[in-house]
Amino acid sequence: MNAQSLLRRSVLVLGVAGFAGGAYAQSPDPTPQQQDIHNDKKDIRQDKQDLAKDRADRNADQRDINGDRRDLNKDRADRNQDQRDINKDKRDLRKDDAKYGVNSAQAQADRKDLHTDRVDRNKDQRDINKDKSNLTADRKDRNQDQRDINKDKRDLRKDRKDLRHDRKGK
Numbered sequence: 001m002n003a004q005s006l007l008r009r010s011v012l013v014l015g016v017a018g019f020a021g022g023a024y025a026q027s028p029d030p031t032p033q034q035q036d037i038h039n040d041k042k043d044i045r046q047d048k049q050d051l052a053k054d055r056a057d058r059n060a061d062q063r064d065i066n067g068d069r070r071d072l073n074k075d076r077a078d079r080n081q082d083q084r085d086i087n088k089d090k091r092d093l094r095k096d097d098a099k100y101g102v103n104s105a106q107a108q109a110d111r112k113d114l115h116t117d118r119v120d121r122n123k124d125q126r127d128i129n130k131d132k133s134n135l136t137a138d139r140k141d142r143n144q145d146q147r148d149i150n151k152d153k154r155d156l157r158k159d160r161k162d163l164r165h166d167r168k169g170k
Helices: 003-025 032-100 105-168
Strands: none
């Protein structure tokens, strides 16, 4: 065995050992730090999705609130107009009772108009009450969605902080 042959064998052995060591270093099992980073990234993605869903819910609730407020205002205007009609019909009925008599055709028509206007006013009042309860429920939903958004933001900040900490290796 000459020195040249011994040198070749040594280089070959070291090369094979280096290759095996490199393969071992890249094992498929992640280190706990790599696993933490992976989990933090996954948490961040999930928090971003939750945040987007909660914002969409909050915005939809706000649109519902705006629609209910418009309906409520319209119903109030209708109810007020019906009350004005009732007041006018009462005045007309008193005049017609005095002028034509209690059982006259004019007085009967005024009573019928008065009844119709009262029915309309009561229907509008029921619509107002329903719109108020819808508005309250929509506001409650919107406020809950806003609380969810705030919580998701806190979670996202915490997860980003954890990711930075894990990347530093501390």
